[in-house]
Amino acid sequence: MSAVLPILLAGAGGGALALALREAARASPQLAASAESALLALNLAGRLGRTPTASERRRLGVLATVVLGGTALLIFGFGPAALLAALGPASAERLLMRRHHRYREAVAGEVPTLAGGLADALGAGGSLRTAIVDVAPTIEGACGVELRRVCADLDLGRSPAAALSDLAARIDAEPVTALVGAALSQQRSGGDLAALLRRHAEAELGRQRALAAARSATAQARLSGGIVAVLPIAVALLVELVSPGFLAGMARDPIAAVLLLAAAVLQIVGYVVIQRLGRPAE
Template sequence: MSAAPLAGLAAAVAVLALWEALAAIEGRVPADGLARLLRPLARAGRDGREPTPPERRRLALVGTATLCAGGWLVGGPLAALVAGAGGPIGAGLLLRRRRQRYRAELERAAPAVARSLADALGAGHAVSGALVETARGLEGAARTELDGAAAAIAVGEPVDAVLERLRARAGGQAWDTLVGAILLQREAGGDLATLLRELAGAQEEAQRLLDDARAATAQARFTGGVVTVLPAGAAALAELASPGALAAVAALPLAAWLAGFALFLQAIALVAIRRLSRVRA
């Protein structure tokens, strides 16, 4: 066997040995280290927690390294640099998306929370006790938030402050109305259990209407998205059928300018379709 294959094999074994040595020094396998870096992302979707600035920086570094590796494999060093520049932005967008999903889950749980609170109040509990009882019968994001609220009340925080923090974390109209009804009843009095049951019914009806609207526009949104990405798919197929076709187009100034302007218009069309077809609460 020649020296070159042996040198390549030795380099590969050295990389693996170094990786295992680092893992042994840390006392954990490499997968655990990666899981630790991505844990803030999981918490954002599971508990709605905002990552700390150091955690955000680590996520940005992981995103940059991942995109650089993908760009290198696809297009070489230049593509790696261009793709890696989007690492911090991609990490931020992913965190935002996870947080939005968490809040959407909370929003859908608001009618069930209102109905459970009404039942607990009807059984004779105060608002603080009703929060504890309601949390026991829920799952997911709503239980996480109500468990936190009940724990804060148990250590002596004012109920009004806890409810206001719960409303701010939920960030939705349904929770604004729910917390507002509870706080108004604490100031002015009234039959809060009946009010919460009526509120739960109204919110459930509103959610049904939103679901119907999304279902009615789903086909139009999908068709619009497909139409806007068809030119990119056609360009990829042309490159596969005739390697170098895109490079030949880019070599001509007028053709490159027209292609870039077409991509710009496609991006505008995609954003316009998303905005026109968005269903808001």
């Protein structure tokens, strides 16, 4: 019972802090609007591939600083809270980069569907421009968003070559670049573009299957790396909950603080190395 009580108190304290933050946001409309703008920018970065403005990046960095610092203050105290709060802006940028990367992966993942749709439209006798316009409404997700942007460029009078080149530059993913390069090269040479796109769709689908198999084969190594990295943190949190002030006492000892810092650095380096070794080359 004595071990459960600190956990219950910590949970109650976290809930009280969340309620206090919510009431503070309600009391200050400007603060709530800034937080909402930052979260909206993060959402649009992953859903529409939109690049946040400088002010939105600053708001997101401040929000990450408050969240990390407040959480660390509640659990560890002032020293670790200041350190984690300083990592807020970098964490926000990392999160944005991750969202953009997932968006590009989502677009690249639909390349076989896009190539097959364009091939069918071209096989029906349409031009590349009409094929893009016809296929755009049938593609959903991130790839559909990008195709609608290409259609908007076409409506503004841009050529299909320029609009597709902009698409490849925006996404900067090898499958998209290869598809655009093959389509434009074949169009200039006057060959059978529909047949080329069908072959490209089959080849890209095979590449995606091979990549999925490689990721499945290395999933165990990456999972083990994550568990090894998280386990010391989980144990430290449990010890702190059972014996409040334990981590703060260790941090006050210079030798213990240096050893903890060295251990944290080695944990991070080991985790990154395992993730990179377990990630199949695309």
